[in-house]
Amino acid sequence: MNNGTTNVLIVGVGGQGVLLASEILTEVAKNMGLDAKKSEVHGMSQRGGIVTSHVRFGKKVSSPLIPAGEADAILAFELAEGLRWVGQLGKDGVMIVNTQEIIPVITTTGKFSYPENIQEKISQLAGSPIFIDAFEIATKLGNFRLVNTILLGVLSKSLALDEKKWLEVIERMAPKGTGELNRKAFLEGRKYE
Amino acid sequence: MEMLLSGNQALARGIYEYGGEFASAYPGTPSTEILETIARFFKDDVYAEWAINEKVALEVAVGASYGGARSLAAMKHVGLNVAADPFMTLSYTGVNAGLIIVSADDPSLHSSQNEQDNRFYGKFASIPVLEPSTSQEAKDFVKHAFEISEEFDTPVLIRVTTRICHSKGLVTIGERKTVDRGGFEPNIEKYVMVPAYATKRHKLVIERLEKLKDYAEKSKLNQIEWNDKKVGIVTGSVAYQYAKEAMPDASILKLGIGFPLPMKKIKSFASEVDQLFVVEELEGFYEEMIAAEGIEVEGKKYFSNFLELNIDCVREGFVNAGVLDSSVLKTLPKTESVLPRPPVLCSGCPHRGLMVSLKKLGVYTTGDIGCYTLGGLPPLSQIHTCLCMGASIGHAFGIEKAGKTAKKAVALLGDSTFLHSGITGLASAVFNKSRITVVIADNKITAMTGGQDNPATLKTLMGEKTKPVDLVKLCESLGVEHVRTIDPYDLDATYSVLKEEVEREDVSVVITTRPCMLFPSKIRDIPYRVVTETCIACGACFRVGCPSISAAPETNEKGKHKSLIDTNTCTGCTICAQVCPTGAIVKVES
Ligand SMILES: Cc1ncc(C[n+]2csc(CCOP(=O)(O)OP(=O)(O)O)c2C)c(N)n1
Numbered sequence: 001m002n003n004g005t006t007n008v009l010i011v012g013v014g015g016q017g018v019l020l021a022s023e024i025l026t027e028v029a030k031n032m033g034l035d036a037k038k039s040e041v042h043g044m045s046q047r048g049g050i051v052t053s054h055v056r057f058g059k060k061v062s063s064p065l066i067p068a069g070e071a072d073a074i075l076a077f078e079l080a081e082g083l084r085w086v087g088q089l090g091k092d093g094v095m096i097v098n099t100q101e102i103i104p105v106i107t108t109t110g111k112f113s114y115p116e117n118i119q120e121k122i123s124q125l126a127g128s129p130i131f132i133d134a135f136e137i138a139t140k141l142g143n144f145r146l147v148n149t150i151l152l153g154v155l156s157k158s159l160a161l162d163e164k165k166w167l168e169v170i171e172r173m174a175p176k177g178t179g180e181l182n183r184k185a186f187l188e189g190r191k192y193e
Numbered sequence: 194m195e196m197l198l199s200g201n202q203a204l205a206r207g208i209y210e211y212g213g214e215f216a217s218a219y220p221g222t223p224s225t226e227i228l229e230t231i232a233r234f235f236k237d238d239v240y241a242e243w244a245i246n247e248k249v250a251l252e253v254a255v256g257a258s259y260g261g262a263r264s265l266a267a268m269k270h271v272g273l274n275v276a277a278d279p280f281m282t283l284s285y286t287g288v289n290a291g292l293i294i295v296s297a298d299d300p301s302l303h304s305s306q307n308e309q310d311n312r313f314y315g316k317f318a319s320i321p322v323l324e325p326s327t328s329q330e331a332k333d334f335v336k337h338a339f340e341i342s343e344e345f346d347t348p349v350l351i352r353v354t355t356r357i358c359h360s361k362g363l364v365t366i367g368e369r370k371t372v373d374r375g376g377f378e379p380n381i382e383k384y385v386m387v388p389a390y391a392t393k394r395h396k397l398v399i400e401r402l403e404k405l406k407d408y409a410e411k412s413k414l415n416q417i418e419w420n421d422k423k424v425g426i427v428t429g430s431v432a433y434q435y436a437k438e439a440m441p442d443a444s445i446l447k448l449g450i451g452f453p454l455p456m457k458k459i460k461s462f463a464s465e466v467d468q469l470f471v472v473e474e475l476e477g478f479y480e481e482m483i484a485a486e487g488i489e490v491e492g493k494k495y496f497s498n499f500l501e502l503n504i505d506c507v508r509e510g511f512v513n514a515g516v517l518d519s520s521v522l523k524t525l526p527k528t529e530s531v532l533p534r535p536p537v538l539c540s541g542c543p544h545r546g547l548m549v550s551l552k553k554l555g556v557y558t559t560g561d562i563g564c565y566t567l568g569g570l571p572p573l574s575q576i577h578t579c580l581c582m583g584a585s586i587g588h589a590f591g592i593e594k595a596g597k598t599a600k601k602a603v604a605l606l607g608d609s610t611f612l613h614s615g616i617t618g619l620a621s622a623v624f625n626k627s628r629i630t631v632v633i634a635d636n637k638i639t640a641m642t643g644g645q646d647n648p649a650t651l652k653t654l655m656g657e658k659t660k661p662v663d664l665v666k667l668c669e670s671l672g673v674e675h676v677r678t679i680d681p682y683d684l685d686a687t688y689s690v691l692k693e694e695v696e697r698e699d700v701s702v703v704i705t706t707r708p709c710m711l712f713p714s715k716i717r718d719i720p721y722r723v724v725t726e727t728c729i730a731c732g733a734c735f736r737v738g739c740p741s742i743s744a745a746p747e748t749n750e751k752g753k754h755k756s757l758i759d760t761n762t763c764t765g766c767t768i769c770a771q772v773c774p775t776g777a778i779v780k781v782e783s
Contacts, residue, residue: 013534026361030197038197039360041223041303047536047567048740062438064360064431067504069523084531103743104534108735109572112532125526 012077029057153189205230207335221269224297291339414449425466541764543707546681559588583614644712718765
């Protein structure tokens with residue numbers, strides 16, 4: 001936390017739901033009566049590219065982008081993306097990584113390979129990262145699309161935002177008819193150790 | 194009430210609240226959501242449309258303004274190049290009802306072919322430029338822009354950047370208010386730009402600029418935030434936010450009006466601070482004008498004209514300038530460089546079959562701007578030029594006429610791009626007796642920018658059914674005698690048609706017929722899978738560049754990886770199955 005501003009970096013791969021997750025987080029912060037900004041770049045990145053979303057909230061937020069190395073929390077939707085961005089974590093920051101792997105086409109050229117031992121490498125750089133197989137939990141809950149709500153649940157534990165506000169926003173922004181399921185998924189993530 | 198809005202949504206909201214009645218645009222990142230928002234939420238009050246290109250978008254918006262409606266033409270930065278012809282002379286005619294042109298610039302080229310700084314267009318045309326620094330300002334500045342436009346009889350350029358367009362912030366919502374500017378009133382000396390009248394208008398433009406300078410001096414849009422006077426910063430747009438956070442103790446002159454500058458205000462600000470800096474993204478636009486007044490100032494020496502700014506590089510600039518302690522600079526821990534994820538053609542993209550066939554033909558592909566441009570990246574690497582929308586046809590023709598290249602060049606462009614600025618190139622090629630082959634990858638949508646309709650599709654932005662352009666008839670009417678259609682999912686047929694047309698000693702057009710599988714709605718067929726035992730790890734399917742195909746853990750006797758298909762994302766287009774020499778790729782049994 002820097003000058004009372006909380007910085008959350010959410011990263012992943014196009015199509016994973018990073019943008020919706022950051023939208024929900026920003027909305028929750030706003031509903032807490034805080035100033036909030038969120039920034040990302042759409043466009044080419046959605047065609048399987050890297051997606052990053054910066055969310056900042058506090059009394060008054062200026063820059064929409066988080067300064068380098070000052071993220072209070074990083075939420076990575078994909079394992080290698082966790083490794084890519086872990087350096088942005090600030091002192092005492094919380095690192096949360098979904099262990100799902102998305103292997104890009106470029107590996108088929110043989111020129112690049114997907115990194116190995118990612119969890120160990122992340123652990124060396126981030127105090128005590130939280131790894132979670134959100135895909136598995138989502139599947140158990142009956143819908144793999146719940147990954148992003150589960151991850152928000154995990155993230156919510158390290159942010160000073162009310163559970164009630166979270167649930168309100170999640171139920172409102174969830175696709176029709178999935179409010180209850182998303183609520184369950186969020187709480188499942190929230191109790192993840 | 195407050196809402197979280199992106200800069201684009203806030204601009205749309207501003208158009209609605211401040212009485213806008215007409216909006217036209219051609220899609221282009223990062224500007225596209227402005228019109229999408231208007232059409233989605235405000236279409237009962239504001240007419241919104243996709244024009245065929247930016248020049249037309251501006252021309253109709255000008256017509257609407259002459260006709261009494263507060264109007265908007267929105268485009269990405271390069272769109273203003275296309276609309277530059279009406280833009281430059283529009284400065285002379287002025288407006289009737291308020292007229293706003295939004296230019297969405299893209300520093301860092303997140304999704305563009307260059308990073309031009311369109312503030313120069315304002316100076317070039319003597320048109321005032323407003324530069325919001327937040328979503329709230331994006332909305333508020335629409336009000337000021339309409340008022341300036343009507344008061345000074347000038348169009349107004351609102352210049353935003355990707356970081357403004359696509360960042361969300363809190364915006365206070367208000368009610369809609371309209372103005373009455375009457376209808377079109379003939380005024381030949383004002384609206385008919387022949388030399389005699391245009392000369393008089395140019396004189397008025399020069400006088401108008403002087404009045405705008407006075408306005409800028411007094412306007413609340415240019416504000417001084419006094420603080421410590423050792424460092425004074427002139428800044429605007431999102432750069433203001435970075436400067437404010439990087440130098441919380443400095444005094445800041447924030448420019449909401451990026452052109453013309455309030456030079457008296459800047460001079461007096463400069464005289465009160467020990468050292469004056471300009472922090473601006475891209476070119477040294479303010480800096481050059483300020484320095485030309487003989488004011489001592491530093492800017493681009495410390496803050497690059499290359500790529501977007503951010504807090505870190507602004508801090509670094511001030512450290513290098515000796516006015517900020519270097520302890521603010523962080524050294525990030527060294528992390529492993531993780532493999533890149535370049536954007537690729539989607540699974541099932543109809544452009545893939547085309548790229549594979551062109552590659553097999555061994556021709557050069559003069560490319561254009563659209564999803565098919567991604568076919569220029571490995572492993573396909575089958576796009577050999579890409580300059581601006583519509584250029585593919587001119588390039589192929591020029592290479593042919595230059596006569597020094599043995600391989601033939603085939604022009605490739607999409608339906609939206611062909612309509613935007615390919616028709617003229619094709620007509621010119623026919624007229625000048627070319628023998629090029631033009632491929633129109635008609636996926637029936639403008640896909641790259643997120644799936645917008647265009648004049649060859651079935652509905653308008655407001656959701657009404659409309660008459661689509663018939664591309665085959667259009668090409669025939671331009672004098673193309675050989676127009677053929679192909680299904681790009683059928684590799685053999687695609688290859689043989691392309692081969693025949695490339696060999697033909699006459700201009701020809703080949704049009705694909707498969708729709709985009711992502712827009713307007715997702716299309717999926719039964720997925721395919723790899724029979725590992727039959728796969729010989731030849732890599733043929735890897736070379737079609739499909740994101741659903743990856744290397745399997747299994748290898749052949751030489752240690753080469755076999756293939757694996759992700760059946761969750763495979764759409765069953767069969768391109769990989771068609772290139773597989775051993776029939777190892779088969780439909781998943783239901
Ligand atoms: C002058 C200009 N306007 C807008 C754009 C933004 N833009 C990039 S690609 C594209 C449309 C491509 O549509 P189409 O040619 O149909 O190809 P598709 O993406 O559907 O394959 C647009 C509008 C641009 N690059 N240049």
